Amino acid sequence: MNKEIVLLIDKLAKNNSLTKDEYYKLLVDIGNEEVKYLTEKAREVREKYYDKKVFIRGLIEISNICKNDCYYCGIRRGNVKCDRYRLSKEDILECCREGYELGFRTFVMQGGEDAYFSDEILVDIISEIKASWPDCAVTLSLGERSRESYMRLYEAGADRYLLRHETVNKEHYAKLHPENLKWEKRMECLRWLREIGFQVGCGFMVGSPYQTLEMIADELKFIEEFKPDMCGIGPFIPHKETIFKDEKAGDVSLTCILLSIIRLIHPMILLPATTALGTMSENGREKGILSGANVVMPNLSPASVRKKYMLYDNKLSDGAESAQAKASLEARINSIGYKVVVDRGDVIR
Numbered sequence: 433m434n435k436e437i438v439l440l441i442d443k444l445a446k447n448n449s450l451t452k453d454e455y456y457k458l459l460v461d462i463g464n465e466e467v468k469y470l471t472e473k474a475r476e477v478r479e480k481y482y483d484k485k486v487f488i489r490g491l492i493e494i495s496n497i498c499k500n501d502c503y504y505c506g507i508r509r510g511n512v513k514c515d516r517y518r519l520s521k522e523d524i525l526e527c528c529r530e531g532y533e534l535g536f537r538t539f540v541m542q543g544g545e546d547a548y549f550s551d552e553i554l555v556d557i558i559s560e561i562k563a564s565w566p567d568c569a570v571t572l573s574l575g576e577r578s579r580e581s582y583m584r585l586y587e588a589g590a591d592r593y594l595l596r597h598e599t600v601n602k603e604h605y606a607k608l609h610p611e612n613l614k615w616e617k618r619m620e621c622l623r624w625l626r627e628i629g630f631q632v633g634c635g636f637m638v639g640s641p642y643q644t645l646e647m648i649a650d651e652l653k654f655i656e657e658f659k660p661d662m663c664g665i666g667p668f669i670p671h672k673e674t675i676f677k678d679e680k681a682g683d684v685s686l687t688c689i690l691l692s693i694i695r696l697i698h699p700m701i702l703l704p705a706t707t708a709l710g711t712m713s714e715n716g717r718e719k720g721i722l723s724g725a726n727v728v729m730p731n732l733s734p735a736s737v738r739k740k741y742m743l744y745d746n747k748l749s750d751g752a753e754s755a756q757a758k759a760s761l762e763a764r765i766n767s768i769g770y771k772v773v774v775d776r777g778d779v780i781r
């Protein structure tokens with residue numbers, strides 16, 4: 433093993449922190465043997481706090497209508513081939529009902545920035561979910577809104593908010609988004625969500641176009657300092673109806689290394705093995721968990737719309753990815769020595 437790298441991993445495990453240069457060195461020089469060592473360390477701290485537990489979230493994709501035109505995203509406004517839909521309140525409550533029966537205790541409402549979902553409408557839906565299933569957590573992932581709006585959603589009972597920052601590098605952000613979408617705004621939203629009291633998740637795509645290892649080192653430093661409660665990272669995967677259609681997809685091994693590093697930075701963080709990871713590799717989800725992830729988010733959307741929330745090509749929605757196939761997901765998780773639990777799965781702080 434490379435002694436210098438082992439020392440860096442030990443230092444990270446001990447201090448939960450490295451300098452930017454050290455993160456960079458770790459990313460550049462890590463080899464197979466050291467990855468194994470890193471993974472063991474990550475698993476050790478993960479099990480110290482979360483044991484062998486894997487938390488599940490029922491993901492309800494409430495709308496693929498979006499006013500934004502993010503260059504990487506399959507449901508961007510400019511994709512005229514996207515077959516648009518939005519779920520009604522009844523659809524969403526039906527998903528929760530089914531999910532509750534299946535053992536889900538967190539419902540995640542994710543969607544494009546669809547103006548139909550005003551504060552009034554969301555407040556009504558959130559209140560009803562919380563009244564019907566008071567032992568459940570509600571997570572939102574609905575993009576950028578005003579501070580006032582986030583406040584109202586929080587007061588209605590929403591517990592968590594996922595808003596990936598996408599990249600910590602302002603110039604890079606401008607290469608992934610049109611002019612009207614601002615890096616500063618995205619970051620401001622994250623700060624608001626934190627101030628209001630949500631459990632907050634940030635995150636980025638691994639291997640997005642123009643991303644360099646230096647930038648990833650910056651991501652790690654940002655995550656270290658921002659101290660999110662959750663962090664969503666998954667490989668970038670091109671979508672055929674976007675300008676990035678010919679770009680290459682992000683790397684599964686690198687994603688797993690980053691999961692392990694993030695676990696060592698924040699031992700108690702909620703870290704999902706994402707759908708994108710599962711899409712890129714047959715055992716992606718399992719690899720993610722073995723690298724330090726402790727959350728999976730199976731799809732609880734109605735079967736009729738599932739194929740329409742196509743953020744990237746071939747996005748998984750069936751098999752162990754669907755909430756209805758929870759038994760097969762459980763079998764896969766058991767096979768690697770972990771167990772799915774019926775639990776809200778809040779962050780330990």
Ligand code: SAH
Pocket residue numbers: 504505506542543544545573574575576594595596598636637666667668669670671708743744
């Ligand atoms: N509108 C919400 C939800 C976006 S979809 C929001 O703005 O937060 C959730 C995440 O999917 C995005 O934050 C992005 O990081 C990821 N995503 C989008 N397109 C992708 C692609 N082509 N490959 C991999 N991940 C993608």
